[in-house]
Each structure stands twice: as structure tokens, then as C-alpha cells.
Amino acid sequence: MLTIKNLKAKIETSEGDKQILKGINLTVNPGEIHAIMGPNGSGKSTLASVLTGREGYVVTEGEVIYDGKDLLELDPEERAREGIFLAFQYPIEIPGVSNVNFLKTAINEIRKSKGEEPMSSVEFLKAMKEKAKLVNIEPEMLSRYVNVGFSGGEKKRNEIFQLAMLEPKLSILDETDSGLDIDALKIVAGGVNKLKSKDNAFIVITHYQRLLNYIVPDFVHVMFDGKIVRSGGKELALELEENGYDFINALKENAEV
């Protein structure tokens, strides 16, 4: 589904360019859940931004093939229409745009791109009702402006709700667990578990192992300084939980010697 080969990227800042990704290799197949862990500043969120086409990130080398297409050639909205979804670390508030209007527009744009008819209002309302239950979203929240006045937990649940509505093939969860208490974490994880299937895949970016107790990954990758420095099964997350990122410090020291 997704093949990342030797991906290098920089960000453009007012103080000049800064190389963040320094050669990422990763393959994700349908039905898989990949966790990407690592200390702050290792490039996890940059990877999510590059995969979804955020402005300000420049790919300097490498390629990303998604469903046989060169992903990096596509605009952010085209990537979304091809089935890529990003659950934001910091969901954006959009005053004046209701959740209902926002999602209806999104779904119908995606349908239009596939040459399909717009979703009927009845069908849409039914889907909304059903998916809202998945992540304990009150119907009242749906008529409110997107994320405006939502608590941190509500915003994250709203991200997963949008994910449920748009039914993407590849979902990237960027630190969805940050700022969540354990109950909210369980709700969010429960939603993801219900949505996963043999046809879709998830990349779960997280700093902590905690979320992975509830969303059990097939693969765990550790990122450091713009590269994946270790990959393993779900037991790698547990090892990190126990020993922290000590081994990375060791790597650092080795590099310095």
C-alpha cells in the first residue's frame, strides 16, 4: 500500500533550511498497524506532514509510492481523495463552519473525485449517527463549529470521528494520545480498533507506549534524528517502556566517539 524509500526532507524556516528527515525507509501493507515511536524532535510529525503534503516541507531525496502512485506529486486534497487521512496532533478550530457542513462537503468532494453521486441527506445523517457513537460524540457537537470550544479530548475524538466518516485506506494518527486521560484514550483506541480491517492500514505516531496497550501494533519503529533506527514487533514498545530511549543515548555517544 505504502512504500517509503530513502525519504529525505527539510523545512524552510526564517533562519534557513533545516534537514529533518534523513533517509526513511518503511513499507506498510493493508491490514497492518505500524507504530512510530521516538523522542521529541526525531522527525515523527514531519513524516506525517510530508506524507499528507503540508506546505513548508521540501522533499530533497527519495520517493513515496502509494497504491502504485507517486504520492509526493499529489496535492493534499488529492491525497485525501486517494484515501489518506491525518488525525492532527493539534486539530484546527474553524469558526463559522459546522462539523456537519464540513464533513458533508468533504465526503461529497471525495465522491465527486471518484465520479460518484453525492451522498443523500438521509444516508449522511444515518452514517453520522452511527459513527458518532463509536467515539462517544454527542449529536449536539456535530452542529457546532469545527473544534471551536471543544476540550482537548473532544478535539481528538472528533478527529477519529472524521476518520470514521471518511473511511480512509491509510490513516496516520499523529500523537493522538497526547493530552488524553485514560478514559478518553480508551474511547479513541476503541474507535480505531473497530475501524481497522484487512483492507486498511494505520500509522500510529506516539511518544509513549501507553496508547499501544489499546491499539496493538504489528510493527514498532523507533525514529531518531530523522531515521528509523530500530524496527521490531509489539514487544519493542514494551522494551522502550522499560528502558526508555537509553539505547538511543548510547547511539548518540557512539556517534560522538
Add this chain to the structure above:
Amino acid sequence: MENNLKENTFETDLTKKLINEFQSYQSKLNGDASGSLNQLRTDAMSVFEKLGFPVKKMEEWKYTNLSPVMNHDFKFSPDLSGSDFTQADIDKYIFSAGNVNLLIFINGIFNSELSSVISNNENIFIGSISEGMKNHKQIFEKHYSKYADYRNRSLAALNTAFSPEGAFIYLKKNTELSTPVHILNISDSKKNSVFSQPRNLFVIEEGSKIYIAEDYYSVGDNFSFTNMVTEFYCGKNSHAEHYKIQNEDDKSFHVGMTQVHQEQDSHFSNTTISWGGSIIRNDLNSVFDGTNTESHFFGLYLLSGKQHVDNHTLADHKMPNCYSNELYKGIIGDNATGVFNGKIMVREDAQKTNAYQSNGNILLSDDATIYSKPQLEIFADDVKCSHGATSGQLNEDEMFYIKSRGIGDKDAKSLLLKAFVSDVIDSIKIEEFKINIEEKMEMKLKNILK
């Protein structure tokens, strides 16, 4: 002073033509009009002759240049039988099929055949001013030209010299009219360039309530120039909702003054929307002449191409315990220019005034311009006043968030822009009219985002 004023004027062919035109206009009216009205016209014309058209040297006209208007060969009394316009021509401008009082003016001339008034009775008069000044002579004489100051404003003077022709609305004490009044002004330049000067008088007496929509359109390939004045009297404890929508084409010029006089406990709300027209200048002034009055000014300008729209407003607090709130928003694309000048005047006696003002702008291109100037003049010491102005681009984080859900660039922009102006659109309280406005906005946004 005289010299100073002279320096600020410029003689144009149009000025000369207007002076000639006035003489023939007056000779035609002789005997027909009452003496006092004739005197008013003569006085007003001499003010115009002295002041001339406003020029950019004047502080109030710093950003708006009327000289492009002067170059056209306008006709003042175009031969319009009215049969030229059929019901089919009018239909596309009408927002409600039945429940509305419709007044139609073509080049400022009342078209009685296409107009339809359903609410008139012993308490309500809705019609042309020439009819109204006969039927309600006392009311007309009491209010006409008592609010719009022509002595210091040359364009109001010009309008006063050639008027009155326009809409007259009169609600007697304690009359609540829920059926809105739709005043349709069409500039028809099919045969030649036209100069029209609508003059409206709205008198809403104590305890009465009204909804009025003034709608401006233009048709034809030549140029049109509209110089309108509306006088609005809001009696004690009355409630008025007033909308002015400018839908003219890019060969149209529009200058206008809406002068509101508010008595004690009255509530007035105006929404001015400008998306059509080449050069537009609106003056909206409300004088609070009683305690506990409330006034709302909402505005929206949605500009593309080389459009130029200038909104000047004045909330004149003369009495204590009054409230005014102003919200103007602009979306400016291409090479278009917006001007906002909002003045809050709090006079010495106007203690406990609450006056707020805000102007927000989104610029969609590097060549788009906004001049925003809030002005507070406060002579009382116990008041709450605030103002703020912002201008910027669309928020990139919001844009990315929306696009990341599969919504394309134009639709994402459109979604954010509609959200940006939604509080202004929501100020329109005639539901059918609001739907009509939303449809027009959709079209204008498509045009801006093309």
C-alpha cells in the same frame, strides 16, 4: 472659507451640464411644485454649484476618486416609457413571490405597473414619494430634507436639487408590518449612459416596526451613475431593519447617503452589502436624538477586478444611555480596493454610551488594498467604547486542515470566506431575502476565486 472651498472643487463638463439641466428641470416644475420645495431645490443647487463634486484633496474623500465618473455623457431624463420593462425582466430580481411590498424604480423613476403593494391601509403608506407627498402632506413636510444635511455635502445637495423621486414609506404609530418592503432600483443604460438620483423617505412612527430592503441593479452596456439619498426617521420605541444591497455591474458608479434619525428607545439595524459596481461610496449616519436608543451597522464588501468601495459611517451619540455596534467585513481580491472609515462621535451629554466597532478584512491578492480607519471622538467621560481593525490572508493552518479532508483549494477558500462573513449575513432578518443573498454570495465568491 469660501476660497478654501473653491480650491477643493473642480469644474467639470458634468457640473456644467447639471447646472443647465437644473434650469430646464425647474422650468418644467414651475407651478407644479409648492413654493417651499422649489426654494429648497434652488438653495440646494446653489450649494452644489459652490461645492462641486468632491475631490481627493478633501479628507473625507482621500481615497475615492470620482474623476472617472465625470467623463461619460450621461442623460438625466431618459425616455423610459416603462413598457420597456416587462414582468419577465423583473422576475429575476425578486426574492419573494408573494409576501412582499414591491416598489420598482427604473433610472429613479417609479414604475407603478410592475410595482405591487399589498399592505397599504389607513396606517400604512408604501409608494412613490410624489404620491406620498400628496397623500401625507404634513408628514412629508415635517420630515423631508430635515435629516440629510445638504448644506455641507455637495452630493446630497445635488440629490436634493433634482428630487424628490423615490420611495416613501410611512407607518403610523404602533403599526407592526411583518411583510417586508423591497425597493428595486434598476439603472437602465441600454440606450445611453444614465444619471439617476433616487430620494427615499421612511417615516416610522412611535412603536412601529418595519423591514426594508433597498436593492440596486443595472442593465445595459452604457454607464450609469446613481446618487441616492435615504432619510430614515425612527420614532420612539420603533424598530427598523434596513438593508442596502449593491448588485450593479462594472460600468456603474454609486454614491449614496443614508441618514438616520433615532428617537428615544428606538432600534435601528442596517446591513450594507456591496459586491457589484465600479466605484461605490456609501455614507451611513445615525443621529441618536433620544436616550436608550440602539443602532447596529453591519457591512460586507466582496470585491474583485478593479472595484473600489468606500464605506463611511457615523454613529452620532448625542444623548445618554445609547448603544451602537458596528461590524464591517471585507473580502478583497484582484486589484480591488476597499475603504472603511467608521466614526463614533460621543457628545458631551452622551454619558453611559456603549459604542463598539470592528472592521475585518481578508486580502486575496498582493494587489488588493484596504484603507481602514476607525475614528473615536469622545467628549463625555463615562462611556465604554472600543474599535478594532484587522486585515490579513486566509489562515494557512485552517486551509491545510480542510484540504487534508479532501476538499479542494477553491472550495476550502470558499468555506472559510463564507464562515468569515457569516455574522454579517446573519444580520439579515428577512429569511427569503437572506437565502437570495447567500445565492448571490456563492456566485460572487466563485467569481473572486476563479
